[in-house]
Amino acid sequence: MTPVNLKSLAKELNMSIATVSRALRDSHEVSEATKQRVRALAAARHYEPNAYASSLRRNISKTIGVVIPKVANHFFALAINGIEEAARQAGYHVLIYLTHDDYEREVSIVQHLKGGRVDGLLMSVASSTQDFAHLRGLKEANIPIVFFDRVCAEINTAKVTTNDYESGYQATEHLIRAGCRHIAHLLISNNLSIGQFRQQGYLDALMAHGHAPDPGLILHGVMDNEQNVALIRELLLRRPDIDGIFASVERLAISTYHVCKELGRRIPEDIKVIGFSNLEAAALLDPPLSTITQPAYDIGREAAKILLRAVEKKKAVLPGQSVVLESALFARRSTAG
Amino acid sequence: MTPVNLKSLAKELNMSIATVSRALRDSHEVSEATKQRVRALAAARHYEPNAYASSLRRNISKTIGVVIPKVANHFFALAINGIEEAARQAGYHVLIYLTHDDYEREVSIVQHLKGGRVDGLLMSVASSTQDFAHLRGLKEANIPIVFFDRVCAEINTAKVTTNDYESGYQATEHLIRAGCRHIAHLLISNNLSIGQFRQQGYLDALMAHGHAPDPGLILHGVMDNEQNVALIRELLLRRPDIDGIFASVERLAISTYHVCKELGRRIPEDIKVIGFSNLEAAALLDPPLSTITQPAYDIGREAAKILLRAVEKKKAVLPGQSVVLESALFARRSTAG
């Protein structure tokens, strides 16, 4: 099995390696006749350039890395879809890394990536991440980074998010208008900016409509879903006055459904529910779940395009622009007045 | 910004590049003292080896490619999760490529990958793929491949699937036992083996219980979901005797729900439904959807492990072993007797 590379092609064609290389890259400084011969043989031999040799020489990998907490989550799956699309169109490859929301793993991944395996990085930070030293080093490594959805405020670079504050406000206002007087807010307890924005929207909407925020109505969920179910059950039993729930995370909305069924609390008659969710089947739930749905595909695509633009220009540092795409509110029977 | 590489480290330590390289690779032919010094400086300078130089030299990329139709699908998302886990544990990187069930794209991707960018390939073939020439070339390129879920029978290599025939049989039998007399089967019309296996299970189950298979009850869906809804509507109107539906694909099951609601056909009173689905929220649908659920994470993980074992052994060709994992049937209210 003789290897098919520039050298073997050049030998068979009786020309230099450089000429073959130029011909295949369609250089203007090579005759059309030569190009034809080279291309013909390359096709016949099924020549494929060695990506690593090329990367090493040009110091460009034509690869971007995507670091996300998880992939078994409709939001991230759709985002990857958008990222892959943008990357493919630009001739880039996509490396996937999952942090599982683990800080150590995130650090390890990012550290490794500084070795030059990727030309740029797309990232949604892990919820457990608080120290961002590992991200600062990227600038020195000449690797631009674009955050999407779960951004890191401390790093000055491009960010693509959704209008989380407004969405939280709208969701809460929607419940208020549907007649809810005691609206609980379920969120995952971490230091992610999106959670904070959504919560602030919730709080401000309450205030704007003359409802006094009640700390006892805010439930901080955890990673383990079993525990969340227990926490929600406890909350609903402790506060039977709750007549509305705004879940900041899809999983908490789903768990709310389970608990309500268990406790015999009817949705939406007893409690109205709305949640952040990208669940396709939300409309088919029993009852249908009202949702705030993020344009996940567009977020991924937009973030990738911004990154690739920077990569092409060899800009290691991106301007701290913040692109905000809008989520959509789908009111369904779960919040019917 | 002086680059941090073996050369710069060697210069600063007053030793040769070779020694630094050996020390970092923990070679036994270098003194412990030297190792300490090298490692200390490498850590201080945040040295990361250049993956491409290493790959070029060793002819090993420590990277596997995953080629799948889509990622915004719970099955594939979970599979990637399993793949990434196995890869990470073995120190491998994961490149993702989406075919969108397009044959041309699949060929283009596979062709490109022959350039040596990956050490191995995991693949679920596109539904439109009929010619497998592009896959045969992989053996010459020394790239082992493992198929999962959507396998290619014509290529002799390892495959990881679920027991699709048995699942189709069980699903149908479940409907029969629930009292259904006219069971329709919805599948996506393509040449994928899984669809054929599931259909055969359906047919055999009917026969085994004395039901004569009726071609008029088998609906071949298409890619476009709008059309599927129309086709299902037409089928239910044309055959009001249908009292059971076995959907071979999640999306068709969901569409069935929509059509039934539209036509006022109650589930499960009028029609009982069961479908292949990895939808987490299936239990919360209205009414709950009975499902055949594949162990997607395990499929991905298992496939990756088999591939990585071959990669480590530099085996370009894998024995044609077929690993079959079992799906689980979750009977819910949608098929209640």
Add this chain to the structure above:
DNA sequence: CTGTTAGCGCGTTCAT
């Protein structure tokens, strides 16, 4: 237009 030469950063000889 084409050939020669010189690396990219690393791992592996072969010396010593």
Add this chain to the structure above:
DNA sequence: ATGAACGCGCTAACAG
């Protein structure tokens, strides 16, 4: 136990 030298496959600078 360490260093010098070569080459993986490719691209770019410089000749001619």
